[in-house]
Amino acid sequence: MRKGMKILFTDLDGTLLNNNSRISEKTKRFLDEFIHAGNKLVLSSGRPLFSVLEVMENAHLTYPGIIVIANNGTLIYDCDSQKPLLEKRLPLSYVAYLQAQAKAHGLHIQTYTDDAVVCTTEDAEIRYYRRRIHLPLLLAEDYAAFLPKEPFKMLAIHLDDHSRLTAFCDSIADWAAGKIQYIFSNEQYLELFDKDAGKGNAIRFVCSHFQIPLADSYAAGDAQNDISMLEAAGCGIAMANADPAVKKAADVITSKDNDNDGLAEFLQTRI
Numbered sequence: 001m002r003k004g005m006k007i008l009f010t011d012l013d014g015t016l017l018n019n020n021s022r023i024s025e026k027t028k029r030f031l032d033e034f035i036h037a038g039n040k041l042v043l044s045s046g047r048p049l050f051s052v053l054e055v056m057e058n059a060h061l062t063y064p065g066i067i068v069i070a071n072n073g074t075l076i077y078d079c080d081s082q083k084p085l086l087e088k089r090l091p092l093s094y095v096a097y098l099q100a101q102a103k104a105h106g107l108h109i110q111t112y113t114d115d116a117v118v119c120t121t122e123d124a125e126i127r128y129y130r131r132r133i134h135l136p137l138l139l140a141e142d143y144a145a146f147l148p149k150e151p152f153k154m155l156a157i158h159l160d161d162h163s164r165l166t167a168f169c170d171s172i173a174d175w176a177a178g179k180i181q182y183i184f185s186n187e188q189y190l191e192l193f194d195k196d197a198g199k200g201n202a203i204r205f206v207c208s209h210f211q212i213p214l215a216d217s218y219a220a221g222d223a224q225n226d227i228s229m230l231e232a233a234g235c236g237i238a239m240a241n242a243d244p245a246v247k248k249a250a251d252v253i254t255s256k257d258n259d260n261d262g263l264a265e266f267l268q269t270r271i
Helices: 012-016 025-036 049-059 092-104 124-132 162-176 199-209 224-232 244-249 262-268
Strands: 007-010 040-044 067-070 075-078 083-087 108-112 117-119 137-139 153-157 180-184 189-194 217-221 235-238
Touching (some): 067 199, 075 199, 083 199, 199 217, 199 224, 217 224, 224 235, 235 244
Parallel strands (some): 117 137, 217 235
Antiparallel strands (some): 075 083, 108 153, 153 189
């Protein structure tokens, strides 16, 4: 890697994207300048890979050398070679247990093939989810029996009552220790994935792989699943709209939110 290269890890929703799920012209301009100065971009999201690639296409993010961290760090993907650099999947026995526990709590829980979302019924939660994440939908009663291979993650959703999700967390806590991580990406979404994944560990892997010192990395985010990323990076950036816990973990807090070019504000000072 070029001496002095900086690497930016940025979340998508609530960070790089505005509230219309787009990159503003101003943010795109400063991102262009950052890349053209010889720096590197990594998109780090809880979204599945297919959805991140869709965002890239719509936003014309065609820079060479882009890396995607998808599914909260369970998949690290090299866009140039179109090959994964790292995969961490959930054992099907874990999938079966989590589906059963969610059912006992009356919660919607979904999982994924590599190119589709899987759930038991087309309910309000999956309709809400697919307004933003444009994945094909597959229906199945028994996920572990249906899936062709181990999935990258599961996602529990409750649209109205966050406490239902926290109660579910409490119920699986003892079982989950040493097996999985579970963390909120927003008030309605509970992400469940491999214990050794996560955005923070993904940053460490990418920096090591490309021989870039962690001290030369920036990480920007807004939600609780971004905290490990901000803590791992040389400089952690919380958006003005970030969860209070994210701001507490950050080195820098933008004065503007994601809908008013908060990330562009930071990039402008680093070009």
